[in-house]
Amino acid sequence: MKIASWNVNSLNVRMPHLEQWLSSASPDVVGLQETKLADDRFPDTALAAMGYRSVFCGQKTYNGVAILSRTPATDVQFGIPGFEDEQKRVIAATVGDTRIVNLYVVNGQSVGSDKYAYKLRWLEAVHGWLEAERQLHPRLVVLGDFNIAPDDRDVHDPVVWNDEHILTSAAERAALRRLLMLGLHDGFRLHNEEAGEFSWWDYRQAAFRRNMGLRIDLTLVSDALRPLCRAAGIDRETRTWERPSDHAPAWVELD
DNA sequence: ATGGTAGATCGTCTA
Numbered sequence: 043m044k045i046a047s048w049n050v051n052s053l054n055v056r057m058p059h060l061e062q063w064l065s066s067a068s069p070d071v072v073g074l075q076e077t078k079l080a081d082d083r084f085p086d087t088a089l090a091a092m093g094y095r096s097v098f099c100g101q102k103t104y105n106g107v108a109i110l111s112r113t114p115a116t117d118v119q120f121g122i123p124g125f126e127d128e129q130k131r132v133i134a135a136t137v138g139d140t141r142i143v144n145l146y147v148v149n150g151q152s153v154g155s156d157k158y159a160y161k162l163r164w165l166e167a168v169h170g171w172l173e174a175e176r177q178l179h180p181r182l183v184v185l186g187d188f189n190i191a192p193d194d195r196d197v198h199d200p201v202v203w204n205d206e207h208i209l210t211s212a213a214e215r216a217a218l219r220r221l222l223m224l225g226l227h228d229g230f231r232l233h234n235e236e237a238g239e240f241s242w243w244d245y246r247q248a249a250f251r252r253n254m255g256l257r258i259d260l261t262l263v264s265d266a267l268r269p270l271c272r273a274a275g276i277d278r279e280t281r282t283w284e285r286p287s288d289h290a291p292a293w294v295e296l297d
Numbered sequence: 298a299t300g301g302t303a304g305a306t307c308g309t310c311t312a
Contacts, residue, residue, distance in 0.1 A: 051303075052303090052305075055305095078304075103310085104305085149311075149312055151312085157311095246300090247300095247302085
């Protein structure tokens with residue numbers, strides 16, 4: 043089973059990219075972030091024609107998440123239980139015998155800002171939720187745009203992206219480590235120890251051409267799934283396509 | 298030098 047995460051930065055714009063990538067990559071489950079679509083505008087009919095069922099939770103202009111799957115998803119959860127949030131950043135569902143949690147983590151703007159405080163509170167709420175979720179679902183995949191680069195191998199310039207910078211700050215990385223301590227494993231790092239493998243490149247400063255990126259899109263697998271994770275990767279070629287998302291799909295394959 | 302680009306929306310916010 044191939045499970046992927048992709049921040050599409052507007053599904054309205056990126057639907058042709060998604061269709062092309064679904065055809066070539068042929069994932070079984072996909073978590074999308076930044077769909078930027080109200081639910082009545084979600085292209086579920088077109089995706090069904092390609093063999094994918096959709097569950098989604100969106101809003102216009104900002105945020106928006108979805109889970110696509112070849113077999114129907116059940117027990118759909120919208121948002122973090124008990125955490126009031128107008129921003130549509132979370133959807134979870136069960137596909138077959140695997141629980142999928144799809145997160146569009148708060149960006150945080152800059153260290154010390156109100157949005158940064160919101161990011162840390164939000165991550166704490168996710169931690170509390172996943173602590174329960176892992177007990178209910180030993181086969182757990184937590185994926186999404188984490189807006190945190192796990193370590194220095196995951197940034198093009200560790201001097202710039204340091205422990206006081208947004209997306210790499212000490213508190214953000216500590217929050218991510220706390221999630222991993224629940225018994226989750228970075229699927230990509232089970233198969234690749236190299237530095238310089240990124241999933242996001244800023245649109246500015248020709249960042250992709252210069253490989254000035256970060257790896258912030260993650261697929262985490264639970265203890266029980268770890269021995270079943272046979273491959274992982276990032277489909278960076280999508281970033282070379284015309285009018286691309288600034289993120290590339292990150293995926294794992296489970297036996 | 299507080300820039301640059303993209304998306305949604307149409308002046309300005311978010312990333």
